[in-house]
Each structure stands twice: as C-alpha cells, then as structure tokens.
Amino acid sequence: NIVNRGDGEAKNVIIEYFKGDPSRDGQLIGSQMGITVPPKNDFSTELVFFNFDGNYFDGDIYIVITCNNQQINEHKHVSLKYIDGFPCYSQQDYPGGSLVCGPVSTACVLSYWNDNGYDRFVTYGGIDLLVYELIGRQFLGGIIPGVGVNIIGIVLGTQATCIDRGYLFSIQRIEDPSWNDVKNEIDSGCPCIIHRSTDEDHAHYEPIFGYKEDANKPIRKSHENPFIVKLYEEYLGHPMSEKAHHLLHTHY
Numbered sequence: 001n002i003v004n005r006g007d008g009e010a011k012n013v014i015i016e017y018f019k020g021d022p023s024r025d026g027q028l029i030g031s032q033m034g035i036t037v038p039p040k041n042d043f044s045t046e047l048v049f050f051n052f053d054g055n056y057f058d059g060d061i062y063i064v065i066t067c068n069n070q071q072i073n074e075h076k077h078v079s080l081k082y083i084d085g086f087p088c089y090s091q092q093d094y095p096g097g098s099l100v101c102g103p104v105s106t107a108c109v110l111s112y113w114n115d116n117g118y119d120r121f122v123t124y125g126g127i128d129l130l131v132y133e134l135i136g137r138q139f140l141g142g143i144i145p146g147v148g149v150n151i152i153g154i155v156l157g158t159q160a161t162c163i164d165r166g167y168l169f170s171i172q173r174i175e176d177p178s179w180n181d182v183k184n185e186i187d188s189g190c191p192c193i194i195h196r197s198t199d200e201d202h203a204h205y206e207p208i209f210g211y212k213e214d215a216n217k218p219i220r221k222s223h224e225n226p227f228i229v230k231l232y233e234e235y236l237g238h239p240m241s242e243k244a245h246h247l248l249h250t251h252y
Contacts, residue, residue, distance in 0.1 A: 002044075002065060004037040010067050011036050013043070018062040026062055081183075082210035083191050087111045087127075094131055099148035102205040103134035105193045106158050109207055110134075112191055120165040130161075137161055151195060154205070186211055 004010045013035035020026035037043045060079055089111075091097060091104040107130050114121040122130055138149045138157030149157070155171045162169040174181050177194070185192045191209040236244040 002035075002037055003042040004039055007039050009036055009038055012068055013037060014066045016064045016066075018064065020060060020062065022062055022064055029061075079213045080210070081186055081213075083112070083186065083189060085112065085115060086191055086207070086209035087115075088207075089127060089131070094128075094135070096135065096148070100131075100135055102149040102154050102193075103131055103138050103157075105205045105207045106134050106138070106154065106161075107131045109191050109193060110158075110161070112209075118165075118167060120167070121161075133161055133164075134158070148205070154193070154195075182208060183211060183213070 002010075002013065002015075015032045015035070016022075016028060017030040018026035019029045022028075035043055087108055089104055089108055091101045094100050094104060107127060110121040110130060111127055134157060137160045138153040140153065140157065151173065155173055159169070159171050162171075182192065182194065186208065191207055193205055193207050195203060195205050197203045232238060232244070236247070238244075
C-alpha cells in the first residue's frame with residue numbers, strides 16, 4: 001500500500017520485487033511501472049508469486065519503491081511460506097453448504113497427506129467419498145447453528161476416519177492458538193485447520209497452508225493495533241458489541 005500524503009500527484013511510481021536483499025545481489029522477479037497516486041490518496045496492490053513449476057514461492061521478498069528515480073522507501077522485507085501441492089475444495093460443492101466447512105477443510109488436509117505418503121485417505125470413491133464420510137462422522141458430535149460441526153466433532157470424526165484407513169494418528173487441538181503456533185505448523189510442513197469467529201453468531205473452519213509475514217511492521221496483529229484498541233475502548237465498547245456489529249458488518 002502506497003500513501004501519497006502530499007498536495008500533488010505522485011507520478012512515475014515504480015514498485016520492484018526482489019528475491020533476496022537487493023543490496024546483496026537480490027534477483028529482480030517482478031515490477032509494476034507507471035503508477036500515478038493522486039494527492040491525499042493511496043495505491044494498493046496484492047500479488048501472488050509462483051515458482052516456474054507452478055507452485056507458490058517460498059522465501060524472502062524485498063520491495064523497493066521509487067518515484068522520479070528516487071527511492072522513497074526502505075527495503076520492505078516480506079517473508080512468504082507455502083506448502084506446495086496443497087489441494088483446495090469448496091464447501092459449496094457439497095450438501096449443507098455453509099455448514100460443512102469443517103469436513104471439507106479436513107478433506108483438504110487429509111487429501112494433502114494422501115499425496116505425501118499416506119495414500120489410503122482418498123480411495124476408489126475419490127475426494128467426494130472422503131468428504132461425505134467426514135460429514136457423517138464429524139456431524140455425530142453435534143451441529144451448532146451458524147457454525148456447523150462443533151470442535152469435538154471435528155477431532156473425533158477425523159480420528160475415526162484415520163483409524164478406518166489404518167492410520168493411528170493423534171489429532172492435536174490447540175486451544176486459543178497464537179500466531180507462532182500456526183507459523184510453526186506451516187514451517188514444519190504441516191497444514192492445519194483453524195476455527196475462527198466471523199461475528200457474534202457465526203464461525204468458520206478453514207485450512208491454513210501458508211503465510212505472509214511483514215518483518216518491517218512492528219504491529220502484525222490487527223487486534224493489537226493501538227488505534228483499534230482505542231476505538232473499542234472509547235467508542236465501540238468491545239469486539240462483537242451491538243454497536244460494532246451494526247457499524248462494521250456488511251449486509252447483502
């Protein structure tokens with residue numbers, strides 16, 4: 001995100017992306033040129049980097065921004081980490097739609113392990129059979145309106161599916177995981193599933209197989225941003241308060 005705080009246009013802005021530190025022979029891997037940022041405005045961009053084999057790029061990205069041939073930022077350092085070959089399936093392709101995010105997320109993770117040494121998860125019935133088995137087993141743990149499967153159902157249903165396939169895996173559940181917990185799982189090559197609240201009455205399961213970490217930002221967690229903390233303390237009250245729900249949530 002580039003912010004122009006001046007009174008005139010910022011013209012001829014160039015963003016360059018380097019694999020490795022550009023001051024130490026980092027390799028230029030991409031650029032955006034000819035950008036104009038209006039006064040008191042900003043320009044946002046988001047890129048996904050792939051290796052030549054089509055997999056996500058792993059490593060350190062340095063970003064250099066110049067305007068009229070003058071560098072206007074310090075080298076911004078972003079660390080990227082992805083688990084290659086992770087499959088993604090949509091919960092909307094299965095009966096239950098919004099209620100089957102847990103089973104479908106689990107199927108994504110088990111399908112990944114199926115291609116990495118544990119090939120009894122996806123059988124003759126393909127991924128659909130695995131999803132339906134997980135729906136049947138995980139839903140035995142009970143259904144929460146607006147959420148779907150409860151967490152105990154996810155753990156026990158996944159465990160039963162592993163045992164049925166002949167694998168004595170233990171399913172690790174981390175209460176209130178920190179960023180480092182998730183990061184450590186990805187760094188060790190293990191995709192995981194997180195359960196997060198989307199609002200006061202709804203929650204969502206989703207598989208995690210990568211992350212982007214901006215090493216130059218002192219604040220990396222939005223809820224620890226002092227401006228956000230102050231906003232809740234002085235105006236909104238607390239997360240998911242009636243005022244916060246009314247003002248911050250989008251209606252379609």
